[in-house]
Amino acid sequence: MHSIDTVVVGAGHAGLAVSRLLGLAGRDHVVLDRGRIGERWRTERWDSLRLLSPNWLTRLPGWPYGGADPDGFMTAARFVRHLERYATSFDAPVLGGTTVRELRAFGDGYLLITDRGTWRAANVVIATGPHAVPVVPAGLAATGLEVVTANRYRNPGQLAPGGVLVVGASSSGVQLADELNRAGRDVVLAVGRHTRLPRRYRGMDIFRWLDITGKLARTIDEVPDPVAARHEPSMQLVGTDSAPRDLDLVTLQDQGVRLVGHFARLEGTRARFRPDLAEQAAVADKRLTHLLDSIDWYAAWTGLGTEILPITRPRRLDVPAPVERLDLAREGIGTVLVATGYRPDTRWIRLPITGPDGAVRQRRGVTPAPGVYVVGQRFQYRRDSAFIDGARYDAADVVRHLTGSAAGSVGAEPAA
Numbered sequence: 001m002h003s004i005d006t007v008v009v010g011a012g013h014a015g016l017a018v019s020r021l022l023g024l025a026g027r028d029h030v031v032l033d034r035g036r037i038g039e040r041w042r043t044e045r046w047d048s049l050r051l052l053s054p055n056w057l058t059r060l061p062g063w064p065y066g067g068a069d070p071d072g073f074m075t076a077a078r079f080v081r082h083l084e085r086y087a088t089s090f091d092a093p094v095l096g097g098t099t100v101r102e103l104r105a106f107g108d109g110y111l112l113i114t115d116r117g118t119w120r121a122a123n124v125v126i127a128t129g130p131h132a133v134p135v136v137p138a139g140l141a142a143t144g145l146e147v148v149t150a151n152r153y154r155n156p157g158q159l160a161p162g163g164v165l166v167v168g169a170s171s172s173g174v175q176l177a178d179e180l181n182r183a184g185r186d187v188v189l190a191v192g193r194h195t196r197l198p199r200r201y202r203g204m205d206i207f208r209w210l211d212i213t214g215k216l217a218r219t220i221d222e223v224p225d226p227v228a229a230r231h232e233p234s235m236q237l238v239g240t241d242s243a244p245r246d247l248d249l250v251t252l253q254d255q256g257v258r259l260v261g262h263f264a265r266l267e268g269t270r271a272r273f274r275p276d277l278a279e280q281a282a283v284a285d286k287r288l289t290h291l292l293d294s295i296d297w298y299a300a301w302t303g304l305g306t307e308i309l310p311i312t313r314p315r316r317l318d319v320p321a322p323v324e325r326l327d328l329a330r331e332g333i334g335t336v337l338v339a340t341g342y343r344p345d346t347r348w349i350r351l352p353i354t355g356p357d358g359a360v361r362q363r364r365g366v367t368p369a370p371g372v373y374v375v376g377q378r379f380q381y382r383r384d385s386a387f388i389d390g391a392r393y394d395a396a397d398v399v400r401h402l403t404g405s406a407a408g409s410v411g412a413e414p415a416a
Contacts (some may be wrong), residue, residue, distance in 0.1 A: 004028055006123040006402065007112050009103075011037045011094045013060060013083060014376035015127030015389050017395035019092045020061045025403045034099040034116065037087055038080040040131070044151035047075040048179060050239030052171060054208050059286035060086055061396070064356045073239025103342060104350040109371065121372040123402055124358060126374040130386065136338050137167065142175035143336070145328060150176065150339040156183035159211060162334030163187065165271060165326075167263045169194045171234040173339035174247050178238065181257050187330065191232045191277055192340070196284040196314070199244045203309040206237070214297045215291075216384040223379075229357075232342075249281060249317050254408045258263065260323045266336075271330040275322035285316060344377075365398040373398040 006022060010013045011033035019260040020030045033039060056070040058079070063086045087094060095116075098371040102113040103124060105146075112119040118153070134149035146160045150172045156179065163186035166177045169305065170193075177189045197206050210216045238247040245251075253259055292313060301306045328336075344358045353360055353367045360367055360374040364381045367374060375394045377385060384390030 001118045001120055002030075004030055005121065006030075006125065007032060007110075007121040008125045008127055009100050010376075011087070011092075011096065012127065012129060012376070013038070013041065014129065014391040014395065015125070016083060016087055016092055017060050017373055017391045018092075018125050018127060018398060019087075019094075020090050021395050021399040022402075023092075025399060025400075026108070027403060029093060030119070031092060032100055032112070032119075032228050033096050033291035033380075035095060036096045037094060038083045040129070040151075040282075041076045041080050041083075044099050044173045044174070046150075046153050046179075048157045049175070050241065051076075051388070052235060052237045053387055053389065054205055054238055054239075057207055057387065058082060059213070059389050059392065061392045062321060063089065073241070077245070086202055086339070102347055102350055103372075104254060105369070106367055110400035114192055123371040124373070125398060126346075126349070126372070126410075127376055129376045130346070130359065131342035131380050132156045132345045133343050134202045134338060135341045135343055137263055139267075139339060140336060143266050144334045145266075145269065145333070145390065148335060148337050150337070151342075153257045153337060155187060156180050159185075159337070163243050164337050165190065165328060165333050166333045166337045166339060168192060168341070169236070169249065170339070170341070171237060173236050173250060174236050175285075176250075176337055177257050178247055178255070180337075181252070181255050183221075183272075186258075187256075188258045188260060188326065188331070188333065189249075190260050190273055191280050192262040192270075193248065193280060194284050195233045195235045196248050196288045197235050197237055197291075198248050199237060201292060202311065209295050209298075213295060214314065215294075216390070220379055220381055220382045226379075229383075234380075242326035246314065248314070253317065253320075258323075259317075259320060260326070263340075264389065267326060270293055271326045272330055273322075273324055273326070275323065275324055278319040281317045281319060285313075288314070289333045306318070309371070364403055365394055371402075374404060378396065 002108050004365050008018050009032040011031050019031050019416050050073040054071050055065045058065050098114050098116045100114050101113050109122045113396035140147050164180050165188045166173050167190045169191040181187045220226050236248045260273045261277040264272040264274050346354045346358050351369045353369050355361050362374050365373045380394050
């Protein structure tokens with residue numbers, strides 16, 4: 001049995017951020033990961049994927065972006081290299097190829113049983129992220145069609161011949177529908193709840209606006225409905241290697257993608273959809289209008305209004321007639337591509353700290369189990385908790401509590 005002060009489970013960006021701060025605090029620790037650093041970025045992303053956030057928003061404790069293209073968007077492979085260089089910069093004690101099978105209480109600490117031995121620790125930081133298991137609508141498993149989840153998709157050539165039904169219109173869904181459409185596939189996109197955003201607004205990237213207006217720093221205490229905030233759909237955005245462009249229902253419809261309402265169920269090869277496309281689009285547009293109004297107000301208040309482009313709002317969707325039934329075989333659709341989000345996998349945690357949805361219950365990373373912490377959850381405390389840049393704040397909260405440090409000490413180390 002190995003004994004150590006702290007075990008961090010997960011060697012993604014959040015786990016490495018915690019490791020950096022624990023090292024600065026002089027705390028003996030190890031980072032366990034089932035694979036390699038950034039494993040999901042290596043094995044559960046499609047080939048063309050780029051980050052949604054610009055390179056300047058890949059800041060980690062002691063590791064700002066230092067490249068020549070701060071406004072560009074990293075590929076998944078380049079982001080992995082970014083994380084590897086970060087880990088090397090402070091000699092992160094990462095032990096890869098180690099799957100934690102069980103976490104349970106033991107005496108005044110905890111046992112972590114892995115496939116490579118057992119660790120005893122006083123503290124544990126869970127950094128496995130919220131995107132472990134794809135959410136698949138009921139009934140899809142029984143169909144004779146090819147069903148592929150977004151984390152298993154790599155490129156159009158891997159799919160069966162014919163058209164594709166993409167289920168889900170958040171970040172992954174619209175990007176995959178766009179890629180397949182550009183590859184010459186007939187695409188039907190089933191649209192549920194989504195967050196519509198322009199890539200750029202009044203000449204600036206939308207993330208620049210979210211940053212300078214303080215919206216990324218908004219805390220869970222400031223929202224009227226924390227549960228809804230933590231289940232907000234991901235942004236309809238795409239990172240590119242060329243000129244930035246919008247990617248939303250309007251642009252997809254212009255390209256020839258067929259839009260239908262929320263996927264309801266599959267009966268053999270017949271798909272059923274709710275007649276709610278107009279409603280889903282209207283809700284998203286209402287939220288978009290509210291955001292852009294607040295940006296315009298901020299620009300006027302700060303005097304930026306005279307230095308940026310005039311107000312031009314995104315065009316509204318021309319909602320097609322509702323489609324409630326579609327015979328996929330007759331339409332020549334051979335694949336259902338599922339992009340309806342993920343849920344955490346916390347079955348290995350044998351402690352009473354998870355909720356009905358599997359998420360770890362916490363307050364600023366501190367769980368009900370003394371000495372057990374979590375980082376990287378959606379809207380953990382700040383709006384940007386699930387983004388790369390936001391991990392440094394959650395890591396600082398956790399390490400500050402774990403070490404008993406006062407605010408402004410090691411846990412508050414800036415990115416630069």
